[in-house]
Structure formats: C-alpha cells, structure tokens
Amino acid sequence: MSGLNxxxxxxxxxxxxxxxxxxxxxxxxxxxxxxxxxxxxxxxxASDPILVDPLTLGTGVTLQTIESVRDPILESRIxxxxxxxxxxxxxxxxxxxxxxxxxxxTGDIGTAISSFFNSLNQLSTSPAxxxxxxGVLTAADNLATAFNLxxxxxxxxxxxxxxSVEQAAGQINQLTGQIAKLNGxxxxxxxxxxxxxxxxxQRTQLIDQLSALVDVSVIPTDNTLxxxxxxxxxxxxxxxxxxxxxxxxxxxxxxxxxxxxxxxxSLTSGQLGGLLQARDQQIPAIQTQxxxxxxxxxxxxxxxxxxxYDLNGRLGANLFTPPPASASGAAATLSVAITDxxxxxxxxDGTVGNNGNADAMYALSTQPLIQGQSPTGYYSTVVFNVGNxxxxxxAEQSASGLVLQQLNDxxxxxxxxxxDQEAANIMRFQQAYSASAxxxxxxxxxxxxxxNMKN
Amino acid sequence: MRVNPNPTPDLLAALAHxxxxxxxxxxxxxxxxxxxxxxDNPAAAAGLVQNAAQSSAADQFLRxxxxxxxxxxxxxxxxxxxxxxxxxxxxxxxxGANGTLSDSDREAIASEVTGIRSQLVNLANLSxxxxxxxxxxATQTTPYVLDSSASSGVRYAGNNLTNSVTVGNHFTLxxxxxxxxxxxxxxxxxFQAMQDLLTNLQSGDTDAIGTxxxxxxxxxxxxxxxxxxxxxxxxxxxxxxxxxxxxxAQLAAQQNTLGGxxxxxxxxxxxxxxxxxxxxxxxxxxxxxxNLFDYLK
Numbered sequence: 232m233s234g235l236n237x238x239x240x241x242x243x244x245x246x247x248x249x250x251x252x253x254x255x256x257x258x259x260x261x262x263x264x265x266x267x268x269x270x271x272x273x274x275x276x277a278s279d280p281i282l283v284d285p286l287t288l289g290t291g292v293t294l295q296t297i298e299s300v301r302d303p304i305l306e307s308r309i310x311x312x313x314x315x316x317x318x319x320x321x322x323x324x325x326x327x328x329x330x331x332x333x334x335x336x337t338g339d340i341g342t343a344i345s346s347f348f349n350s351l352n353q354l355s356t357s358p359a360x361x362x363x364x365x366g367v368l369t370a371a372d373n374l375a376t377a378f379n380l381x382x383x384x385x386x387x388x389x390x391x392x393x394x395s396v397e398q399a400a401g402q403i404n405q406l407t408g409q410i411a412k413l414n415g416x417x418x419x420x421x422x423x424x425x426x427x428x429x430x431x432x433q434r435t436q437l438i439d440q441l442s443a444l445v446d447v448s449v450i451p452t453d454n455t456l457x458x459x460x461x462x463x464x465x466x467x468x469x470x471x472x473x474x475x476x477x478x479x480x481x482x483x484x485x486x487x488x489x490x491x492x493x494x495x496x497s498l499t500s501g502q503l504g505g506l507l508q509a510r511d512q513q514i515p516a517i518q519t520q521x522x523x524x525x526x527x528x529x530x531x532x533x534x535x536x537x538x539x540y541d542l543n544g545r546l547g548a549n550l551f552t553p554p555p556a557s558a559s560g561a562a563a564t565l566s567v568a569i570t571d572x573x574x575x576x577x578x579x580d581g582t583v584g585n586n587g588n589a590d591a592m593y594a595l596s597t598q599p600l601i602q603g604q605s606p607t608g609y610y611s612t613v614v615f616n617v618g619n620x621x622x623x624x625x626a627e628q629s630a631s632g633l634v635l636q637q638l639n640d641x642x643x644x645x646x647x648x649x650x651d652q653e654a655a656n657i658m659r660f661q662q663a664y665s666a667s668a669x670x671x672x673x674x675x676x677x678x679x680x681x682x683n684m685k686n
Numbered sequence: 687m688r689v690n691p692n693p694t695p696d697l698l699a700a701l702a703h704x705x706x707x708x709x710x711x712x713x714x715x716x717x718x719x720x721x722x723x724x725x726d727n728p729a730a731a732a733g734l735v736q737n738a739a740q741s742s743a744a745d746q747f748l749r750x751x752x753x754x755x756x757x758x759x760x761x762x763x764x765x766x767x768x769x770x771x772x773x774x775x776x777x778x779x780x781x782g783a784n785g786t787l788s789d790s791d792r793e794a795i796a797s798e799v800t801g802i803r804s805q806l807v808n809l810a811n812l813s814x815x816x817x818x819x820x821x822x823x824a825t826q827t828t829p830y831v832l833d834s835s836a837s838s839g840v841r842y843a844g845n846n847l848t849n850s851v852t853v854g855n856h857f858t859l860x861x862x863x864x865x866x867x868x869x870x871x872x873x874x875x876x877f878q879a880m881q882d883l884l885t886n887l888q889s890g891d892t893d894a895i896g897t898x899x900x901x902x903x904x905x906x907x908x909x910x911x912x913x914x915x916x917x918x919x920x921x922x923x924x925x926x927x928x929x930x931x932x933x934x935a936q937l938a939a940q941q942n943t944l945g946g947x948x949x950x951x952x953x954x955x956x957x958x959x960x961x962x963x964x965x966x967x968x969x970x971x972x973x974x975x976x977n978l979f980d981y982l983k
Contacts, residue, residue, distance in 0.1 A: 326725070327723075327725070330723050330724045330725055331723070333724055333731075334722070334723050334724065335731075335734060335735065335738060341735045341738060341739060342738065342742070344739070345738065345739045345742035345743065346742070348743070348746075349742060349743070349745075349746035349749075352743075352746050352747070352750050352851070352852060353746065353749060353750060353753070355750070355849075355851045355852065356750045356753040356754050356851050356861070357753060357815065357817060358825075358849070359816075359817060359825055359826055360815070360816070360817075578823075580823070580847065582822070582823040582824050582845060582847060583823070583824065583825060583826045584817060584818075584821065584822070584823035584824055584825025584826065584849065585823040585847060585849060586823075586849045586850075586851065587849070587850075590850060590851065590852055590858070593852055594852065596743070597855065607735065607736060607739040608736065610735055611732040611733070611735035611736050611739075612732065614724050614728075614731050614732050614735050615724070615728045615729060615731065615732035616728075617724050617725075617728075618723070618724025618725045618726075618727070618728030618731045618732070619724075619725075619728040621723070621724065621725035621728075622724075622725040622726075622727075622728055625725060632699075636695070636696060636699055639695065640690045640696060641690075643690040643691065643692055643695075644688050644689055644690040644691075645688065647690060647691045647692050648691060648692075649688075649691030650691070650974075650977040650978065650979060651691070651977050651978040652691070654977060654978030654979045654981075654982055655978060657982070658982065
C-alpha cells in the first residue's frame with residue numbers, strides 16, 4: 232500500500248509541477264508584446280529521494296522556481312549605449328536647429344557680407360551719388376540685422392535648451408523615485424525567497440529610460456542596487472532616491488545640483504549630457520565665432536571710414552557702432568551708427584568726387600581681417616564648423632543607434648518570448664501532465680484491484 | 687542557438703532608415719542641391735559660401751563696369767566732338783590766315799570760332815548722371831567757367847585728381863582724366879589756343895593767325911593722343927567683362943560640382959530606396975503570420 236501511495240504522490244508532484252510550468256508559459260505568451268519583459272522558465276528539479284533500505288526511491292518533481300532569463304552584462308551594455316545614444320541624439324537635434332541659421336539663402340550672413348561690399352564697389356563708380364550712398368547704408372543695416380538674427384537664434388536656442396535641461400532633471404527625479412520604490416519591492420520579495428522577475432524587468436526598463444537621460448552607473452548590492460552618475464554622485468541607494476535640483480547661474484543657464492553640489496560639468500552623456508554640451512560648449516563656440524567676425528568686420532570698416540572724408544569734406548564718423556572691446560556680444564548688438572548717407576566717407580582727400588576711401592573699404596573684402604582670413608573666408612569656416620559638428624553628431628547618433636539595435640536584438644534573442652517555443656512548451660507540459668494523469672489513473676485501477684481482492 | 691523572436695523593431699528601424707534616405711533623395715531632386723544644410727557636406731557648404739561670395743563679387747564687377755562704361759563712352763564720344771570742333775577751328779583759322787580775305791569775312795570767321803569756343807566749353811563741362819566728367823574728382827563743380835580775367839577767357843575750377851574703381855580681383859582701373867590733363871594741359875591749353883586764334887582773327891594779323899592755328903593744331907594733337915585713354919579703358923572694360931562672364935560661368939559650374947545634385951545617381955538611389963521600402967513593407971506583412979499555435983489542435 233505504501234508503495235502505491237508513494238507512487239500516487241510522485242505522480243501528483245508531476246501534475247503540480249507541469250501545471251506550474253504551464254503557468255510560466257502562459258505568462259510568457261500573455262507578455263509576448265510587453266516591452267522589456269524577460270521570458271520566464273520553470274526550473275524543475277527532481278525531489279529529494281527517500282531511502283527505503285535497500286532502495287533509494289525518487290519522490291517526483293518539484294517546481295523549484297520560475298526564473299526570468301536575462302543577461303545582466305548585456306543589460307549594462309544596453310544601458311551604456313542608451314546613454315551614448317541619448318547624448319548624441321540631443322546634440323544632433325540641437326545642432327540641426329543651429330545649422331538652419333547658417334544655411335545659404337537670402338538674408339544669411341554670407342550673402343549680407345557680399346551685398347555690403349558690393350554696395351561699396353558700386354559706390355566707388357559714382358561716389359557722390361546719394362542713392363548709391365543710401366544703398367551702402369541699407370546694405371550695412373542688412374548686414375547688422377543678419378548678425379543680430381543669427382546671434383538671437385543662437386540665444387533663443389540656448390534658452391530652449393535650458394528648458395529641456397530642467398525637464399530632463401525632472402524626469403530623472405521621477406525615474407529615480409520609481410526605481411527606489413521598486414528596489415524596496417524587489418528586496419521584500421527576494422528576502423522571502425520569492426521570484427521578483429516582473430519587478431526586475433520593470434526596474435531594468437526604468438534604468439534604460441534613466442540611461443537615456445543621464446550617465447548612470449549601476450552597482451548591484453544584496454537584493455538591491457545603487458545608481459550613481461558617472462562621477463559617483465548617488466541617484467538611488469537601495470530604497471532611497473536622491474533628487475537633483477536646478478539653479479540658474481548669473482547668465483541664466485540652469486545648473487544641476489545634487490545634494491547642494493554643482494555637478495553640471497561632470498554630466499557628459501545621456502540626453503542631459505548632450506543638452507549641456509550643446510548649451511554650454513557647441514552653441515557658445517559658434518556664438519564666439521560670430522562675435523569675432525562681427526567685431527573684426529565692424530572695426531576694420533570703422534577704421535577705414537574714420538580715415539576718410541564724407542560728402543561734406545568732414546572726417547568720417549564710425550559706420551558701425553563700435554563693438555565691445557572683448558568682442559563678446561558683438562554679433563547681437565551690431566548696428567549702423569549713421570543714418571545720413573552723406574556721412575559715408577567715400578573720399579580719401581576731401582573732394583566730393585573722390586572714391587579712394589570707398590575703394591579702400593571695398594578692398595577690406597579680400598583682406599585677412601579676422602584671424603588671417605577675409606570676412607567671407609572666416610564665415611565659410613564658421614559654416615564648416617557648424618556643419619561638421621552637426622554631421623559628426625548625426626553620424627555618432629546613427630552609429631550608436633545601430634549598436635543599440637544590435638544589443639537589443641541580442642537581448643531579445645536571450646530574453647524575448649518566442650511563441651513557437653512557448654507552443655512547444657505547452658505541448659511538452661500538456662503531454663507530461665497527461666502522462667502523470669494516466670499514471671494516477673493506473674495507480675487508481677491498481678488500488679481498485681487491491682481493494683477488490685478483499686471481497 | 688536562440689534567435690531574436692521579434693524582428694519587428696529591426697524592420698521598423700530599417701523602414702525608417704529607408705524612408706529617411708528617400709526623403710533626402712526627394713529633397714535633393716526637388717531642390718537640385720545635394721548640400722541643403724551644412725551637415726550634408728561641411729566642406730562643400732564652406733566652399734559654397736566662398737563660391738557665392740566670388741560669384742556675387744563678379745556680378746558686382748559687371749554692374750560696376752556697366753556704370754563706368756556708360757561714363758567712359760560718353761567721355762569718348764564727347765572728345766570725338768571736341769576733335770571735330772577743333773578740326774573745324776583749324777580749317778577756319780587756315781582760311782582766316784589767307785591775306786586775301788576781307789575784314790568782314792574774317793569777322794564772320796571770328797564769330798564762327800566764338801561759337802566753336804562756347805561749344806568746346808559746353809563739351810568740356812560734360813556731365814554724366816549728375817557728375818562732371820572732366821572735373822577731376824571735383825565732380826560736383828562745373829570745371830570750365832567763363833572768366834574774363836583769365837588769359838584764355840576760361841578758368842578751370844576742377845582738380846587734377848583721378849579715381850580708380852576695382853573691377854576685378856586685384857584689378858583696378860583709372861576711370862577719369864581731369865580736364866587739366868586734357869583740355870588745359872600746360873603748354874597745350876585748348877582754350878588759350880582758341881582765345882589766341884579769336885584775338886588774332888579779330889586783329890587781322892595773318893602771321894599771328896597762322897601761329898595760333900599751329901597752337902590749336904598742337905592742342906588737337908594732344909587731345910587726340912590723350913583720348914586714347916578712354917578708348918583703351920573701354921577696351922579693357924570690354925575684355926574684363928568677357929573675362930568676368932566666363933568666370934561667372936566657371937563659378938556656376940564649380941557651384942554645381944560642389945553642391946549640385948547628381949540627378950542620375952540620385953534618381954537611381956531613390957528608385958532603389960523605394961523598391962527596398964516596398965520589399966521591407968511586404969516582408970513586415972509576413973512577420974508572425976503563423977506560429978506553432980496555429981497547428982495546435
């Protein structure tokens with residue numbers, strides 16, 4: 232009797248285990264489209280045998296646990312690449328907006344420089360002609376406006392980026408809060424030996440999202456994990472999250488603070504890193520180049536203008552309002568200082584018909600005024616720099632996009648749910664279940680036989 | 687080996703990539719430009735800035751040449767009239783030097799010479815678009831004014847300065863000849879010669895008339911030589927114009943090389959892109975159509 236009962240228990244363990252395994256498969260099928268879900272596999276182990284001297288008898292099967300299939304190293308690679316991707320896409324989209332200002336067409340700085348010098352050349356053909364003089368003033372005004380517009384576009388873009396920096400900091404805080412909460416739930420489950428697979432998947436998903444925003448290092452600890460930025464500023468420690476805050480510096484640029492410390496300069500990757508790079512490095516660099524060009528051009532023109540004589544035989548006054556000595560802000564503030572066309576100093580000797588000074592101003596167009604380059608030459612360098620930075624960011628973005636895609640493929644090939652596989656598993660578990668049920672049925676009939684023997 | 691059971695994200699990425707390529711091709715074809723933003727080709731974008739500046743400068747040189755040419759041609763034809771007038775004065779003087787002429791004949795000649803002189807003053811005061819052409823750089827001052835206190839009866843109020851205009855890279859051209867170097871050059875003062883001729887015709891001194899005819903002839907020869915300046919300049923402007931036109935054409939060709947679209951290549955790219963887009967779509971339609979569940983009964 233004891234033998235049959237033991238067999239019954241063994242067969243029953245098969246039924247239970249296969250039911251449990253089927254549960255895991257069902258859950259997999261249900262989550263086939265859940266982002267970040269890692270497929271679960273039932274871990275079946277043979278139950279501890281019992282010793283019935285002289286025999287060692289098996290006692291069936293135990294569903295030890297249901298385990299999520301994931302590769303932690305691959306996941307940390309994905310997080311790193313997501314940071315890179317976040318950084319370059321933020322930078323690429325910022326620079327794509329920047330370069331619009333430097334796209335050729337009417338009204339761009341290059342055209343305005345050409346038009347200004349052209350108007351001087353035209354004036355030199357008839358230096359006393361008031362309409363040609365007015366033409367020079369108009370062209371100078373357009374040139375100043377082109378610089379103002381380009382500079383203002385850059386400033387506007389920086390302040391938009393500032394808004395994005397604040398938003399990103401807010402999102403980071405939200406995510407770290409959620410991760411800290413999940414850490415608590417995972418620890419609670421794992422401390423009682425339960426499978427926290429679903430929560431782990433959710434946490435991985437959130438860490439991925441966080442990686443897109445900021446450079447995160449993941450340090451696993453017992454049953455939980457600690458997140459820090461690349462330079463070690465803690466974001467999450469166990470069940471506690473540390474909020475980032477933003478404070479504007481004197482120029483209005485938002486800086487990121489963690490526990491009272493300014494960590495702005497240490498944030499180099501993720502969307503936040505890209506935004507800061509665009510706001511604090513790339514765009515200011517372009518702005519500086521524009522300022523250098525505007526100041527160099529204005530000073531050179533003023534230099535020639537004040538050495539000549541206007542239509543009334545008086546020494547010329549500055550054509551452009553003198554730019555600041557440091558050149559900082561020159562492009563934004565460039566303006567034409569005179570409104571009376573007769574005040575253009577076209578004459579080099581004071582006679583009204585002399586065009587010497589107009590020709591000298593025209594000659595500036597080919598002179599190495601700015602860092603050894605002509606105004607147009609320097610501007611073309613600026614265009615190159617802008618285009619190059621943007622092209623570079625685009626290339627890096629698509630390269631890291633490809634890497635990320637590869638890594639995600641790899642993760643999917645390890646952790647993704649395959650319906651074929653699940654269907655096969657269902658068949659497997661069903662057959663095993665049927666077989667166990669058949670065994671029970673057989674034991675039942677054997678027991679009947681035994682019971683019937685009594686009659 | 688386990689494979690990625692869900693290729694949809696990859697296919698979507700491929701689709702987006704192809705779509706991006708198709709959009710780029712369409713933009714290039716419709717704009718005719720392969721460099722639509724600097725990042726398309728930073729070096730070409732920088733080159734295009736330079737190219738645009740050069741072709742804009744060439745266009746301006748052509749416009750300036752147009753302006754100068756008008757003035758120079760006007761000066762040249764005016765000098766032609768001056769020459770004709772002086773020729774007439776010389777033949778009148780030669781006629782007046784003939785001893786057989788009566789006083790009244792000489793008076794008639796003298797009055798014609800007076801007419802020629804005032805014609806010459808008018809010609810020397812040529813104004814082009816509000817500027818006096820032969821006044822040096824004092825273009826707003828009438829260069830020759832009648833002045834009885836002057837020995838020639840005419841005073842030069844202009845100056846002896848010239849202007850130069852840049853009409854090409856490193857090419858500047860003198861655009862005017864002051865009257866002081868043309869009509870009233872020291873030693874060959876046209877107005878002095880005319881005044882002398884008139885005075886002598888009026889006094890009837892045939893020898894002196896002969897001398898002053900020589901004086902007028904000298905002025906004639908001088909001006910005839912000096913006006914070559916305008917002829918030469920007009921020629922130089924013409925050849926510069928030709929040069930600039932061919933430079934403009936060259937710059938346009940260069941611009942096309944830098945930033946123009948290679949139509950056959952782009953259209954073939956577009957077709958390839960469209961085919962690949964269709965193929966990806968139809969492949970996506972087949973993804974996950976069947977799996978093992980379909981066969982479980």
